[in-house]
Amino acid sequence: MFAVVPFMSQKPKAVALISGGLDSLLAARVVMEQGVHVEGINFFTGFCVEGHTHAIRKQDRAKPKRNNALWSAEQLGIKLHIVDVIEEYKDVVINPKHGYGSNLNPCLDCKVFMVGKACEWIEAHGFDFIITGEVIGQRPMSQRKDTMQMIARDSGAEDRLVRPLCAKNQPVTMPETRGWLDRDQLYGFNGRSRKPQMELAEKFGFEDYAQPAGGCCFLTDKQYSVKLADLWATRGTREYDLDDIMLLKVGRHLRPRPNFKIIVGREEGENRFLEGYRKRFVHMIPRSHSGPLVLLDGELTAGDIELAARLTARFSKGRDAEQVTIEVKPVDAAARRLEVKPLTADEIPAAWYL
DSSP states (O other): OOOOOOOOOOOOEEEEEOOSSHHHHHHHHHHHTTTOEEEEEEEEOSOBOTTTTTTTOGGGTTSOOSOHHHHHHHHHTOOEEEEEOHHHHHHHHHSOTTOOOSSSOOHHHHHHHHHHHHHHHHHHHTOOEEEOOOOBTSSTTTSSHHHHHHHHHHTTOGGGEEOTTTGGGSOOOHHHHTTSSOGGGSOOOBSSOOHHHHHHHHHHTOOSOOOTTOOSBGGGOHHHHHHHHHHHHHHTSSOOOHHHHHHTTSSEEEEEETTEEEEEOOSHHHHHHHHTTTTTSEEEEESSSOOOOEEEEEOOOHHHHHHHHHHHHHTSTTTTSSOEEEEEEOTTSOOEEEEEOOOOGGGSOGGGBO
16 A cells, blocks of 8 residues: 655745845745745846945945945855847837936836746746745836736736735735745835834844945936937937946046047046946046046047147146146057147036036
8 A cells, every 4th residue: 555645835936036025035035934935036228226336436435345246146155047138128228118207217118127037937948937026106106006917917927926024005916826835924015114124134144234215226416317318319210238337337428529529537446447438438647747538539630639639638637837738549559659638627617518
């Protein structure tokens, strides 16, 4: 005779979208508390803030030099899958079906895209459902009750999408109907207040997490969006590559004339970063006085070169000198030197600054 062994269902598995912020950290932990196997996923678009400028600029040296998504996964003790979606994400940025937010942030299309990619991932890896840290009322565009239902539908996730922090304000999901999650152990957070999340973080013992109200995408930043819009307008096409969007994060950007702009390193760290692009752009550096590395982007005339040299002199330690020596290094050509008079502050219109 054979003993009858009761059937034991396999432990459910979920993937959590980990942005590096507090909400996604908490959402993953809430589900883990119910015995679900959780792994994290982070989609790299190229627009992520994630400490990039903190690692470059001197004024940000006191801030943690870390990838907050990796830090969150470490706190949770889970595996994190980082997925490059730079090329696929371009259509989201360039042609958002639901439009932009207050800047060039396609938040609704972004969320549909991210959850849709997570759907593809769980189907390919044998996982059961998806976790996000969304809270109703927290974001005006993507975290309303109606748009959250639309995200679940249009992404293909349907009831496989669980939002543990506001689950009690949402329809019952598949993991609940299957008994994998107890609805009573989920939460009903609502609105913009972050106090409930911070109290939950304290309960779980999470400290030193990323600022809960901070954005994680440069497209939500007004100044960055202005620079990206300028890039598209001057090129006559809404396209970009990774170098383009990285350079928009660094330096002081000015467009003195429609056909070219300059990128000025604001400190030593930015100068070192910009050095990596010297083979791609005409660049300038003061030689008679200390000063920044300056990149020139566009089709340049001799008059443009002189104007850019005078601007470079203005941002150097020789701004009050009669003459400043500027070295100009064209792409694939020998360097030459110009003696120029620095522009005065009054000669630089505010409209030049992007």
